[in-house]
Amino acid sequence: MSLLLQFLSTILDYVHKQDGPSLGAWLKVEPTASEQYFKLAQELRSQFRDAAAVESTVAKCFPDEDPVEVLTGAASCSTCGVAFANPTYGGMLLETCMSLSEALSRLTLALNKRPDLMARQKGGGGGEEERKTIAEVCAEILQKIFTTCLTDRSSARNARPEGKKVGVYMFANLTLKLLFACRRKQLAQQIFTNIETNSPPLSLYPAAQRVTFLFYLGRFWLSNNSYSRASLALDEAYRQTPRVCVSQRALILSYLVPCNILIGRLPSPALLQRPEMQEIAPLYGGLSAALKLLPHEGVVNGSQEITTEGIELIVSSLIDMELMHGYISHSLRKFALFRGKNMPIATAGWPTVAPAIRDRKYDEDFEMTAVPGWVRS
Numbered sequence: 001m002s003l004l005l006q007f008l009s010t011i012l013d014y015v016h017k018q019d020g021p022s023l024g025a026w027l028k029v030e031p032t033a034s035e036q037y038f039k040l041a042q043e044l045r046s047q048f049r050d051a052a053a054v055e056s057t058v059a060k061c062f063p064d065e066d067p068v069e070v071l072t073g074a075a076s077c078s079t080c081g082v083a084f085a086n087p088t089y090g091g092m093l094l095e096t097c098m099s100l101s102e103a104l105s106r107l108t109l110a111l112n113k114r115p116d117l118m119a120r121q122k123g124g125g126g127g128e129e130e131r132k133t134i135a136e137v138c139a140e141i142l143q144k145i146f147t148t149c150l151t152d153r154s155s156a157r158n159a160r161p162e163g164k165k166v167g168v169y170m171f172a173n174l175t176l177k178l179l180f181a182c183r184r185k186q187l188a189q190q191i192f193t194n195i196e197t198n199s200p201p202l203s204l205y206p207a208a209q210r211v212t213f214l215f216y217l218g219r220f221w222l223s224n225n226s227y228s229r230a231s232l233a234l235d236e237a238y239r240q241t242p243r244v245c246v247s248q249r250a251l252i253l254s255y256l257v258p259c260n261i262l263i264g265r266l267p268s269p270a271l272l273q274r275p276e277m278q279e280i281a282p283l284y285g286g287l288s289a290a291l292k293l294l295p296h297e298g299v300v301n302g303s304q305e306i307t308t309e310g311i312e313l314i315v316s317s318l319i320d321m322e323l324m325h326g327y328i329s330h331s332l333r334k335f336a337l338f339r340g341k342n343m344p345i346a347t348a349g350w351p352t353v354a355p356a357i358r359d360r361k362y363d364e365d366f367e368m369t370a371v372p373g374w375v376r377s
Contacts, residue, residue: 002047003040004057084164085148091163097145098170105174108138112181135182139175146171146191150198158377161200168199169209176216185223192217192373201377211237211248217373219255227262228357229371234259250276257284264353266291308333323356325349 048054084093112135149171154163161168172191179188202210218234221227234256241249253276257267266288272281315335318324325348326337337349358368 003036003043004048004054007040008058084145090148091154094164094167098167101142101145101171101174104138105142105178108135108178109181133182135178136184139178139182139184139187142171142175142178143191146175147194150194155200157198157200159200160204165200168195169202169205169213173209173212173216176213180216180219185220188216188220192220196373196375199375201375203377207240211240214240214374215252215255217371218252218259220373221371222255222259227259228368230259231256231263231265232369232371233374246276249274250279253277254280260354261287261291263357323351323353325351 044054048057084090084097112133146168149164149167152164155161155165172195175191176188179185202213214233214237218230218232218237220230221233222230234252238249238252238256241252243249257271257280260267261284267277267284271277272285277284312328312330312333315324315328319326319328324335326335328335337345
């Protein structure tokens with residue numbers, strides 16, 4: 001029996017047994033796969049003249065009357081995604097979809113960094129498909145698989161994920177990774193909206209998936225100038241990352257620290273001493289020191305002369321932002337301080353910036369500690 005027939009017969013056997021894990025392990029496209037796969041590739045090149053010959057052999061192994069004919073094209077990720085959506089037999093393809101999707105993601109990211117390798121694919125029609133990058137096309141494939149997982153009804157929403165719902169955040173993370181790589185961050189909005197509507201709580205999923213999802217969620221809100229939301233997501237991602245994962249923690253901090261600075265929270269000396277801050281500590285240490293300089297030390301408008309009108313304008317804006325408590329007497333050109341009983345003047349008039357922003361009174365439909373897209377228990 002040829003290797004191709006053995007390969008197809010084994011697939012059919014796993015399908016009949018509904019053995020998803022074994023099927024996923026059998027359908028490998030990794031460079032580290034067994035030597036048998038490379039021998040199979042040599043056989044296909046030498047014994048089969050064209051695709052029609054291969055399709056004929058596949059048709060013999062998977063006849064039309066077979067109830068699982070939908071699985072015959074699972075070798076490609078796109079076709080695997082279609083088969084995965086099958087309500088009866090699709091569940092057994094979860095591990096296969098995971099394996100193929102991870103391989104597709106790695107290949108896509110590698111090609112995205114080498115546009116010269118894809119140059120021959122460009123040109124021609126100039127239609128919408130031609131204008132899409134390979135990362136965008138692959139992200140669409142993964143997003144369809146993600147949607148299949150999200151809409152699965154094998155388990156209640158707040159119960160431990162079962163069936164296809166196990167793959168919700170894994171496929172979401174792969175899709176987000178590709179969207180951010182091809183600079184299509186705004187397309188991630190739909191993923192976060194769908195997750196908030198249908199997904200089980202994030203806490204029910206493995207730590208690696210939680211951290212990755214929160215990292216991309218934080219980056220998304222940072223790119224949309226929602227710094228408080230970004231800070232909450234990135235901070236949680238940082239806290240859930242083990243200390244031994246120095247490079248991952250450093251990557252998260254490269255977004256979290258500037259995000260916190262934008263909401264008035266400077267990095268502490270203790271944070272600057274951590275191993276993951278070694279490369280960027282000199283930058284942010286100097287920036288923090290500069291932000292703390294007094295006006296006469298050269299920070300305001302390049303050491304230009306300070307005017308009374310300029311001071312009044314700054315004080316007015318700080319009062320409006322609730323970063324100073326009091327009011328201005330424009331006629332007297334004085335600032336009147338609101339002071340409570342037994343409260344130090346500095347505390348009463350100049351609250352700490354980050355808590356003041358957090359405690360502002362917003363519209364009724366806005367919750368300062370809520371991060372859209374993050375489903376909590």
